[in-house]
Amino acid sequence: MCLGLKVAAHHHFRELVLLRRVRDRIDTEYAQPLDVEALACIAGLPVAVFVRRFQDAYGLSPHDYRRAAEAIRNREAPAARSKVA
Structure with a gap:
């Protein structure tokens, strides 16, 4: 593999790591307003x-990802409560 491809691959991997960090933050701070500027800052973009x-x-924008995650949480919440009861 040529040096240029190694550098590009390393850069892409690093970017994916940062995007995963952003996704995790969206998942953990779902009750907070979505601040795309702050999330972009985390990713350095x-x-x-x-x-x-x-x-x-x-496959989704940050807003769409958050809405989809919220819909999943809302569907799973009643099921979790019924298992406890």
Whole structure:
């Protein structure tokens, strides 16, 4: 593998790690307002590039990802309560 490809692969991997960190933050701070600027800062990317890269990585924009995660939590919550009762 040529040096240029190694550097590009390393950069891409690092970006994916940062995007995963952002996704984890969205999951853990779901009760807080979604601050795309702050999330882009975590990833070290401009907002427009961040949204595009997040969508490339996860198939959804950050807002859509959060809505989908919220819908899943809402569906699972009644099931979890019925198991406890």
